[in-house]
Amino acid sequence: MRNEHTYKIGLEWKGKLTTDKRNRLRYERIYELNFDNKPSLMGSADATFHGDDSLYNPEEMLLCALSSCYMMSFFYLCSLKNIEIVGYSDEPIGMIKVNPNGSGQFEEVTLQPSICIKHKDAKEIEVIFNEAHDYCFIARSCNFNINHAPKIDYY
Numbered sequence: 712m713r714n715e716h717t718y719k720i721g722l723e724w725k726g727k728l729t730t731d732k733r734n735r736l737r738y739e740r741i742y743e744l745n746f747d748n749k750p751s752l753m754g755s756a757d758a759t760f761h762g763d764d765s766l767y768n769p770e771e772m773l774l775c776a777l778s779s780c781y782m783m784s785f786f787y788l789c790s791l792k793n794i795e796i797v798g799y800s801d802e803p804i805g806m807i808k809v810n811p812n813g814s815g816q817f818e819e820v821t822l823q824p825s826i827c828i829k830h831k832d833a834k835e836i837e838v839i840f841n842e843a844h845d846y847c848f849i850a851r852s853c854n855f856n857i858n859h860a861p862k863i864d865y866y
Contacts, residue, residue, distance in 0.1 A: 721745035725753070741766065770805060774820065777849045777857070778803045781822055784846035788839045797866045798827030819856040826863050833863040 726739025740756035741763060756762025757770060778801045789796055801824040809815040828836055840861050844850050850857055 719747070737761075770807060770817075773817070774803045774805050777820060777847075777853065778822060780847045780849040781843050782824070784843040784850075785824075785826075785840055787846060788842055792839070794831050794836070794839070795829040796826060797829050798825070798864075800825050817853070817855040819858060820853075821858040821860055823860045824862070826861055827866050828863060829866045833865075836863050837861055 721744070723743050723745070724738075724741070725743050726741040729737045729739065731737050740761060742754050744752040744754060746752075753766050754772070755764075755766035755768060757768040758764035762768060782799055782801065785799075786796065801822055803820055803822050805820040806818045807815050808818045824840070826836060826840070837859075840859055844857060844859075
């Protein structure tokens, strides 16, 4: 396996330039994400930040990337220990702090997976889930706290 991988997308602004009541420029915050050999995805800023709430926003997509990468890292570790997972879902929650100048950042994310396992110790599953942080490419790239609140059931 190679040690380096490159990922590439295309982003094209699809919004309009308008002016407000004070004649200040306003950019409609709609864009299209393009991927090789995959469907395009329309996005916008969150409605709180003058975007279209019917489209995906970057904050949601960050949660998607983190949650799915964590899941795949967890599955990898379970496969090494021959642990059978029969169900997995997650409802991550991210908290953003907006600064007085309008900038902002994620302060923390809490992953809340519901994990259904077959004949194993729940404590061991929690340990493995916590270890997934060290394998998750997205988590290792984040500079905010990532908390875990897994709920474990048996099949």
